[in-house]
Amino acid sequence: MRRMLVKVSVNGSPVELDLDPRESLLDVLRERLELTGTKKGCDHGQCGACTVHLDGRRVVSCLTPAVQADAREVTTIEGVAADDGTLHPMQRAFVENDALQCGYCTPGQIMAAIACVAEGHAGDDASVREYMSGNLCRCGAYPGIVAAVREVAQGWPA
Amino acid sequence: MNPPLPRVDALAKVTGQVRYGADWVPPGLAHAALTPAAIGKGRVVSVETAEAEAVPGVLLVLTRLAEGELTAPTFLMVGGDAFESVQPLLDDKIAHRGQPIALVVAETPYAAAEAAALVRATYEEEPVSVTLDDPGVEVRDQADVLGPYEDRVVGDADAAYAASARRVDAVFDLPTQHPVPMELTSSVVYWDDGGVTVHEGTQNASAIRRGLAGQLGLPQERVRVVAPYVGGGFGNRNSLQMQTGLAAVAARRLGRPVKLVVPRELMFHNSGFRPASRHRIRLGAGPDGRITALLHDVDQQTSRYDVFPASYTDTSARVYAVPAFRAHQRIVFTDSQTPGYMRAPYEHPAVFALESAMDELASATGLDPVELRLLNDTETDPLTGLPFSSRHLAECLRRGADRFGWARRTPQPGSMRADDGSLVGWGVASAAYKASAAPALTRLRLDPDGGLTVWAGAHEMGQGIRTAIVETVVGLTGMPAGLVTVEAGDTVGVPHQLTAGSWGTATVLPGVYGALEELRKRLGAPPTGPLPRVAAPAEVEVGSLAPGQPPEALDRVIAGGMAPAGPVYPDFTAYSFAAHFVEVRVEPTTRRVRVARTVSVVDCGRVASPVTAASQVRGGVVWGIGAALREHAEPDPRFGGFANADLEGYTVPVNADIPDIDLEFIDEPDPSLNALGVKGLGEVSMVGVAAAVANAVHHATGYRARRLPIRIEDLL
Numbered sequence: 001m002r003r004m005l006v007k008v009s010v011n012g013s014p015v016e017l018d019l020d021p022r023e024s025l026l027d028v029l030r031e032r033l034e035l036t037g038t039k040k041g042c043d044h045g046q047c048g049a050c051t052v053h054l055d056g057r058r059v060v061s062c063l064t065p066a067v068q069a070d071a072r073e074v075t076t077i078e079g080v081a082a083d084d085g086t087l088h089p090m091q092r093a094f095v096e097n098d099a100l101q102c103g104y105c106t107p108g109q110i111m112a113a114i115a116c117v118a119e120g121h122a123g124d125d126a127s128v129r130e131y132m133s134g135n136l137c138r139c140g141a142y143p144g145i146v147a148a149v150r151e152v153a154q155g156w157p158a
Numbered sequence: 159m160n161p162p163l164p165r166v167d168a169l170a171k172v173t174g175q176v177r178y179g180a181d182w183v184p185p186g187l188a189h190a191a192l193t194p195a196a197i198g199k200g201r202v203v204s205v206e207t208a209e210a211e212a213v214p215g216v217l218l219v220l221t222r223l224a225e226g227e228l229t230a231p232t233f234l235m236v237g238g239d240a241f242e243s244v245q246p247l248l249d250d251k252i253a254h255r256g257q258p259i260a261l262v263v264a265e266t267p268y269a270a271a272e273a274a275a276l277v278r279a280t281y282e283e284e285p286v287s288v289t290l291d292d293p294g295v296e297v298r299d300q301a302d303v304l305g306p307y308e309d310r311v312v313g314d315a316d317a318a319y320a321a322s323a324r325r326v327d328a329v330f331d332l333p334t335q336h337p338v339p340m341e342l343t344s345s346v347v348y349w350d351d352g353g354v355t356v357h358e359g360t361q362n363a364s365a366i367r368r369g370l371a372g373q374l375g376l377p378q379e380r381v382r383v384v385a386p387y388v389g390g391g392f393g394n395r396n397s398l399q400m401q402t403g404l405a406a407v408a409a410r411r412l413g414r415p416v417k418l419v420v421p422r423e424l425m426f427h428n429s430g431f432r433p434a435s436r437h438r439i440r441l442g443a444g445p446d447g448r449i450t451a452l453l454h455d456v457d458q459q460t461s462r463y464d465v466f467p468a469s470y471t472d473t474s475a476r477v478y479a480v481p482a483f484r485a486h487q488r489i490v491f492t493d494s495q496t497p498g499y500m501r502a503p504y505e506h507p508a509v510f511a512l513e514s515a516m517d518e519l520a521s522a523t524g525l526d527p528v529e530l531r532l533l534n535d536t537e538t539d540p541l542t543g544l545p546f547s548s549r550h551l552a553e554c555l556r557r558g559a560d561r562f563g564w565a566r567r568t569p570q571p572g573s574m575r576a577d578d579g580s581l582v583g584w585g586v587a588s589a590a591y592k593a594s595a596a597p598a599l600t601r602l603r604l605d606p607d608g609g610l611t612v613w614a615g616a617h618e619m620g621q622g623i624r625t626a627i628v629e630t631v632v633g634l635t636g637m638p639a640g641l642v643t644v645e646a647g648d649t650v651g652v653p654h655q656l657t658a659g660s661w662g663t664a665t666v667l668p669g670v671y672g673a674l675e676e677l678r679k680r681l682g683a684p685p686t687g688p689l690p691r692v693a694a695p696a697e698v699e700v701g702s703l704a705p706g707q708p709p710e711a712l713d714r715v716i717a718g719g720m721a722p723a724g725p726v727y728p729d730f731t732a733y734s735f736a737a738h739f740v741e742v743r744v745e746p747t748t749r750r751v752r753v754a755r756t757v758s759v760v761d762c763g764r765v766a767s768p769v770t771a772a773s774q775v776r777g778g779v780v781w782g783i784g785a786a787l788r789e790h791a792e793p794d795p796r797f798g799g800f801a802n803a804d805l806e807g808y809t810v811p812v813n814a815d816i817p818d819i820d821l822e823f824i825d826e827p828d829p830s831l832n833a834l835g836v837k838g839l840g841e842v843s844m845v846g847v848a849a850a851v852a853n854a855v856h857h858a859t860g861y862r863a864r865r866l867p868i869r870i871e872d873l874l
Contacts, residue, residue: 022268031189031267036181037174039389041340042422046805049340077174091172095164098773102620103171104340104389110172133812136805138340138390139620140780141773142816 006070010035011079019066026050026061029076037077037107041136048135051108051115052076058115060134077107080114090114093151099144105137113149122153162768163629163639165622167387176387179359180344180419187346188217190408190418191270192401193260193277194427198798199493200283201250202259209276210262215269217412219277220261220404223247228403231369233464233496237719239362239369240398241430242464242496247404252281253463254495255799256427258400263408263416286493288793290434290457296491297457303465303489310471312540313482318451322442326518330439331865332507333790334459334800335432336425337500338810339619341389343425347405348415353380354406359388360395361617362656367649368718369398374406378718383654386647388619393499394429395619396658401428426803430498431791433459433466434490437511439474447523449534451482454508457490464496465489470508472541472725473845476733477512477551477590479536493798499658501781502841505591506848510785513587513849514863517856526569527586527853528559531737539731547730547830548837550761551588554737557822558586558759562739571860580743582754583858589846592725593732593763593828593837594661595704597712599652600669602677603697604689610635611643612673615715616666617657618646621840622770623666629767630667630834634674636688652699655720660734660838663766665704665722668832673700705729705831732831734842735761738779740850744858749873751855753783756847757820763828763837775843776819782847784811787867 004019010033017028026043029035029052038061041049045063052061053075054068080088090113093099100106112135116122121131128149129142137145170176195202207219230245232238246258260277264270287294301307319325339359346357354374360366363383371378388395401418409416420428435458442451452475458468471485520527535552538545559565567584568574574582601613610631616623624644631642645651675685676698683690701712704723711721725732739757744750756779765771788809794801802808827835852863861873 020266020268023266027267030181031183031187034183035174036177036183039178039340040180040342040419042342042805044422044804044806046422047340077172081173087169087172094172095168098165098168098769100165100168100171100620101622101770101773101777102340102388102390103167103176104178104620106171107174129814129816133814136340136810136812138338138392138810139773140777140811140816142780142811142813143776143819144773145813 004067006067008069009073011075017066021065021067023066024062025064025066025069028066029061035076035078039104039107041105048112049105049108051111051135053111053115058112077110089152089155090148093148097144097148099148100141101139105135109135109137109145116149117153122149125150163625163632165770166625166628166639178341178387178389179346179357179385180342180417182346182357184348184415187415187417188263188265188412189267189270190261190263190405190416191274192258192424193274194256194424195252195259197252197281197283198255198286200252200281202252203280203282205259206278210273213269213273213276215265216262216273217265218263218408219273220247220408221259223407228373228407231373231398234397235465235467239365241498242461244463245403246400254427254493255797256424261404261408263412286798288492288494288795288798290436290459290490298489300468300487300489304467309487310475310483310485310541315451315453315482315484318482319440319442319453322450323445324443324519324522326441326515326522328439328515328518329864330437330511330514332435332510333866334434334793335500335785335789336791336808337392337394338808339390339392339394342422343399343401343420343429344418345402345405346415346417347409349410353382355382355384356402357384358402360385361388361391361619361658362396363617363647363649363654364718365397365656366402370402370406373403383649385617388617391619392501393503393658396499396656399429422805423803426791427495427799430496432500432503433497435507437507439511439515441515441519443519443523447525447530447533449478449480452480453484456487459490459492459497461494461496462491466497470504473505473590474508474512475541476539477509477588478534480540483540502591502844505841505845506785509589509845510849513846514852517853518862528555528564531555531588542726542731544726544731547732548763548826548828549733549735550824550826551735551737553824554735554759554761558737558739558757561820561822562757564739571857576743580745581858583742583744583854583856585740585850585853585857587738587846587849587853589736589738589842590733591660591838591842591845593664593734593831594659594722594724595664595831596655596661596720596722597701597703597707597715598665598669599699599701599712599716600673601652601697601699602673603695604677604692605695606692608691609641609643610637611645612670613645613651614666614669615652615654616646616662619657621662621774622767623662625770626663626667626767627670630670653716655715659722660841661722663836664832664838667766667834667836669702671833672702673698676700730830732828732837734837734839736842736846738847738850740854742851742854742858744873749870751787751868753817753851755817758843759822759824760839760843761824762839762842763831764835765823765825766836771823771839772821774839775821778843779819779847780811780816781844783815783851785866786848786851790867
């Protein structure tokens with residue numbers, strides 16, 4: 001299998017990768033970069049647990065070939081808090097609204113939630129429910145997730 | 159009163175710092191992949207591995223393990239540790255769809271997956287029988303299958319039913335369902351000095367430890383299982399599964415750590431699930447609505463080779479004052495992997511059937527559904543005559559009716575409409591779930607810096623047991639939460655037993671309570687108030703028991719087993735209770751059903767952790783909505799197993815399916831079960847929700863659901 005060299009920015013740091021073109025961004029993050037905050041729940045793009053940002057837009061990293069991240073910026077759950085450790089407002093809102101139980105889907109939920117607000121899809125509860133429906137939560141923390149997203153959206157800079 | 163404590167591990171979870179089983183990436187890690195059989199039942203005639211072995215990076219292709227390398231485990235329900243008695247790669251038999259015929263290990267997940275797909279085999283295929291009604295299944299009375307078991311009988315229910323002025327006779331079909339925790343089943347295994355360490359999300363580290371030790375022929379002390387956080391349990395991970403032993407063998411052969419992540423589709427076929435069950439309910443009452451008789455007949459699926467028992471009727475008998483009761487449970491042997499305990503395993507189906515029948519009885523007697531339930535409340539257990547340790551079901555119903563605005567309900571089906579023209583339906587159901595408890599060994603260490611470490615034999619799977627422990631310590635000592643550390647989910651600490659059956663809180667918290675008492679005694683400290691400062695670390699290890707248990711029960715836990723007690727204790731019967739109220743909207747043309755709002759009031763004794771308890775209830779309601787309207791693993795009559803074995807085909811509720819969920823706790827301590835007055839919560843919160851949804855659908859449309867999930871075609 002022909003290999004490919006790519007340069008990716010991961011959470012603001014440049015990373016050079018020698019890739020098998022079949023490698024998913026998810027597996028590269030988890031198994032090679034040891035950024036295991038991004039989770040595998042299905043590997044089929046059906047659950048959203050692996051959601052990360054690629055150039056600021058949400059993608060399911062299990063269906064994103066890692067080579068597709070060449071010369072682009074990847075942000076994972078490990079990269080959303082400030083450098084001094086101050087939580088992202090969405091992380092704080094998830095804690096305050098207990099928008100999680102087992103926590104396995106939570107990184108993906110938070111990455112999707114940040115994007116949901118940035119996309120302008122958080123104007124009312126119904127819209128949040130619709131645009132957060134790509135991220136499954138088997139514990140059933142949905143009401144807390146909606147509350148967290150709405151709270152952040154209302155304080156979001158215009 | 160302290161303000162409710164936020165979930166203690168929330169910060170670690172929102173920053174991605176919590177490590178679940180497959181998040182371990184030890185140096186030198188090799189990756190494993192499985193090749194599933196291409197048939198649903200039969201035997202493997204030949205396997206061809208040359209192509210697989212030729213894939214660059216492949217280290218090992220296993221199709222048949224060496225004699226004695228790994229033995230078959232023993233099924234959980236006959237004193238063993240495994241969800242089923244089948245262990246792949248020991249012989250040529252294929253017992254069920256998805257059973258692996260090969261394990262491939264390679265340098266990368268890609269090479270492993272590629273090679274696993276290149277393992278070829280020929281088979282002798284046998285036909286499969288997958289549903290309760292398939293002519294190829296075997297049906298037997300449970301009393302004949304399980305030896306000392308007897309169906310429950312109180313009075314002459316047949317005669318009482320025949321003499322009843324009002325009768326409901328209905329059959330309800332409950333489908334196969336899967337727990338589907340978000341974390342994939344996985345094992346990261348490595349050997350060290352003749353011992354083996356397993357990182358694996360589990361509700362039962364002891365079962366993996368004892369079971370794997372038995373499979374490998376090792377003493378238990380040489381097996382360590384690490385599972386500090388679990389990505390959802392719901393019964394899916396309550397025992398040893400097939401991949402742990404395979405990963406252990408591969409890691410031993412290669413002298414390297416091995417990671418084996420079971421793909422989602424294979425999880426559907428290689429772990430326990432909620433079996434299909436059919437319930438005939440015959441409910442008799444007087445003209446005034448007082449219940450005179452209840453008969454409950456059950457058929458429940460199991461596999462061909464293990465008997466997953468049916469225990470539905472213990473709960474259906476105890477929701478109301480039932481003067482005459484007769485149960486009859488049968489086991490249906492089908493071709494599938496062995497079913498298991500999925501959240502509220504018996505109580506959700508049993509109470510769905512009972513509470514649907516109660517709604518019909520309300521119609522038959524002209525009584526309001528809430529009034530009918532209040533009329534039939536009881537303070538004593540109909541099966542034993544013992545008093546309930548605490549029972550606030552009537553209060554749950556009254557408060558729930560108030561919160562919901564039930565008084566505004568008009569009884570006639572189809573009589574309520576929303577502004578947009580949708581049909582509005584309001585439904586109610588009661589819930590009951592046994593209040594079990596188990597022995598525990600709890601260790602505390604108080605350090606000179608004031609920090610307290612708690613070792614508890616429990617598993618944190620999102621229910622909030624760590625938070626409940628910290629909140630209990632804070633409540634009993636006044637110490638800051640930040641000074642309390644909880645060590646749980648590691649067999650190096652205290653003995654762990656299965657965390658399931660809603661017995662975690664009523665097991666672990668009394669253990670912590672007793673250990674704190676002992677620590678105070680040891681330090682000569684007063685029985686309440688802050689703990690004293692210590693000059694050197696002070697450590698205690700204390701055993702605790704459920705009411706009426708002999709000390710030997712604790713020995714069973716220490717030996718790696720489990721010893722839950724209840725719901726019947728020497729002096730009382732203990733249950734948790736709830737009442738659920740649901741509003742549905744049915745779109746008049748498409749008949750699409752949406753749940754618009756819910757109200758739940760729950761009696762789980764004293765609430766140990768208000769924040770995590772509220773989330774437990776919301777989660778239970780979400781599960782009930784899923785059971786009512788979404789979830790059905792479709793048995794595949796051609797290939798066995800399930801036809802919709804992924805997260806696209808098996809539809810769990812998504813965010814857009816879930817409305818506002820309102821809830822309240824009775825929060826009255828149970829005076830008998832333990833000193834803290836806590837009862838279980840995780841499962842009672844789901845029980846009855848599906849019936850409340852179905853009763854609401856009836857109120858909106860006039861349709862009586864005899865099977866779940868309710869689908870649009872049922873309403874057209």
